[in-house]
Amino acid sequence: MNTYKSGDRIILHIDVNSAFLSWEAAYRLQHGATLDLREVPSVVGGDEESRHGIVLAKSIPAKKYGIQTGEVLWQARRKCPDLIIVPPDYSLYMQCSTALNDLLYEYSPLLERYSVDESFLDITGTLGKRNPLDIAREIANRIRTVLGFTVNIGISSNKLLAKMASDFEKPDKVHTLFPDEIPKKLWVLPVRDLFMVGRRTAPKFYRLNIFTIGQLAHTDPKFLRAHLKSFGNLLWQYANGIDTSPVNPFRPPAKGIGNSTTTSFDVDNEREALLFLLSLTETASSRLRAARLLAQVVSVSIRKTDLTFFSHQRKLLTPTDNTERLFKVARALFRELWDGAPLRHFGVSFSSLCNDRFYQTSIFEDEKIYRKKSLDSSIDTIRLNYGKTSVVRGSFINSGIPPLTGGVIDDYPGMRSLL
């Protein structure tokens, strides 16, 4: 029952079932635990004390209580009083992700790591005479027995359909969604289930009397364009299973590097606000230097206690990776932005990135920049060798504010919203 044509590509989308939770469960079992977190109502959740308390991943039994990813933990606990909550361990997830991708790579070099727990694999050239379903089942079986967790695998002739297929019945399932299966398997689904139809777009469709992916697929694209601009066109194509994006094994260079944090208390004074911004600038700029990049745009964002969000950005005359220079801009932006209302969240991010080896210099370039550069790199080196807290700015001492905030694990797979 091969429903694919000989000229088509064969793309697999591999999606780890409840990734963070499964990985925690597998790790604990391998280290002597007797309880499998996947078999009881459980979640991976942030620290409530510091206001990071949301559900990051849930077990299937937890889902049966109506618990949703992104939900606040006290609400989840109200739905299920016996809920087990475990803290996240991102370095473990990174190791599991790498092990998964090493295994996938045995089946094709055309492997795209879409996120920490999702990958695309183009097996067109390595398939030979084998049936793609058999290969997918073999991959899933090996992941389960060798690595100790389960995946869903979607099979189709493009990435969009493969991704939609992996989202069908879970866990530990292989599904196909070839073009001739679209009416039966895709069009019957609610429009909200289509990739890129989020919480704001779905209600727009409901108002236009579009409730299923099939209805969207049969709507005049000109009508969609009138309501949703080019996004309408894209979604019409997705609803019809059209996607020509290739599986790209090369990660494109980052377009922006930033860090943000929700503070453990409301910040109502400039001194503390600026310390948080400095703390974020320290980590974000050291990531910039580690990647050998310079930034020409600095942006600062804040969130008030009512969760409203504001941001300001500024383009610099010349790109830089210098902590002090970047912080001065961030500070100016913050002062423009802030009206004095208490804040619960801060963000600093850098964009318009360029390579640090060749860049346009300005005749106004500060001569002292070379000394500042060597200071930054010395601090980076000391922190790398002796730990992050080995060098700390005096202003943070006794401030109750962490001197370095945010930061990602090296090589954490970048995520993107588009295929």
Add this chain to the structure above:
DNA sequence: TCTGGGGTCCTAGGACCC
């Protein structure tokens, strides 16, 4: 007691240029 943190892309309006 409200909702993390890392990203990408798109749009609209204003400034400015020719």
Add this chain to the structure above:
DNA sequence: TCTGGGGTCCTAGGACCC
């Protein structure tokens, strides 16, 4: 003096993804 038109750049905000 009474309002063109095309283009680029910059900025703020909003949508989506995992």
